[in-house]
Amino acid sequence: MVNKIFFAGTGNMGGAILRGLLQAGNDPKSIFFFDPSDKAAAEVSALGCVRVASFAEGVNNADVTFLCVKPQIFKLVSAEWKAAADAIANEKTFISIMAGVTRAALTDVLGAKNQVLRVMPNLPLTVGKGSVGLATDGVTETTLATAEKIFGNIGVTCRVAESLMDAVTGLSGSAPAYVFEFIEALTRGGVKAGLTRDVALKLALGTIEGSVELVKQSGKSPSDLCAMVCSPAGTTIAGINALEEGAFRSTVMKAVVAGTERSKELGK
Structure with a gap:
């Protein structure tokens, strides 16, 4: 005890x-x-x-x-x-x-x-x-x-x-900062599209919270859930295409690896 x-x-x-x-x-x-x-x-x-x-x-x-x-x-x-x-x-x-x-x-x-x-x-x-x-x-x-x-x-x-x-450090230890940046990016995107900042932030937070819970409860992989949201020639696939043009997933992966490598450097 x-x-x-x-x-x-x-x-x-x-x-x-x-x-x-x-x-x-x-x-x-x-x-x-x-x-x-x-x-x-x-x-x-x-x-x-x-x-x-x-x-x-x-x-x-x-x-x-x-x-x-x-x-x-x-x-x-x-x-x-x-x-x-x-x-x-x-x-x-x-x-x-x-x-x-x-x-x-x-x-x-x-x-x-x-x-x-x-x-x-x-x-x-x-x-x-x-x-x-x-x-x-x-x-x-x-x-x-x-x-x-x-x-x-x-x-x-x-x-x-x-x-x-070191990999744990690069992922969960550092990733809250990446998530905060993502929330801010979603919020700014909403503002650019015409929403007030308060409304954009509220929608971004609610969407992320609900998406996390859905991954937990559905038993489906993130990729499967993404496919469920992407209707043929719809709004979401257009947004996904924009993310891919910016190397979204590759950039996040690089961030995790960079944090991992920095953790290794700190141990030397």
Whole structure:
């Protein structure tokens, strides 16, 4: 049973997970955090969470520690983390969201005695609709189940080999930004066609939400559903043709691969 959770870092993603846990009903007094920024810390403290003075204090107080700093900062804090981990008597669980930082690198710092799990969440966890990839290599079933329990109320989880974590980063970790861009593009298209921005945005959001639900419930592939909308010589196939002229699918695929490659670079 996970009783206390510590966040080392409460930036965009760490803060999203933290707020998602609160939204799911977790007691804020059971959530500890360390953030060197007084301004950022004040916002989290206002939620009822407990600020600690150091990484070591947070680790000692918690059952599970979330490592939520930027991957570029990992080397700067690794000595402090190692000292804190070496001082721990009992096994602890660490969950890292740092893109590109391997489990081997984390274990070198945090020690083989502790459970170290890599995950890749995304921003929609804030509203309880996120996606999380869990790297299964080298961790126990108990640790995986613990992570699935933590994330279960704020998103969906998928277990993958660690070798695929960069791909998870390139897809679900980065894709919310691609979706936001798509929503904006649909909205601008509606405005260009004569709709007000408010109406265009409302229609775009409702259409995307309904389309996602249809994919979930219908059991049909996205391609099959697309074909159902495309009447012969109709409006939709004309729009699909315009997308194809702009290499829409190819461009999205390139974006996922670019994010994957950047995740690999961050790990070097």
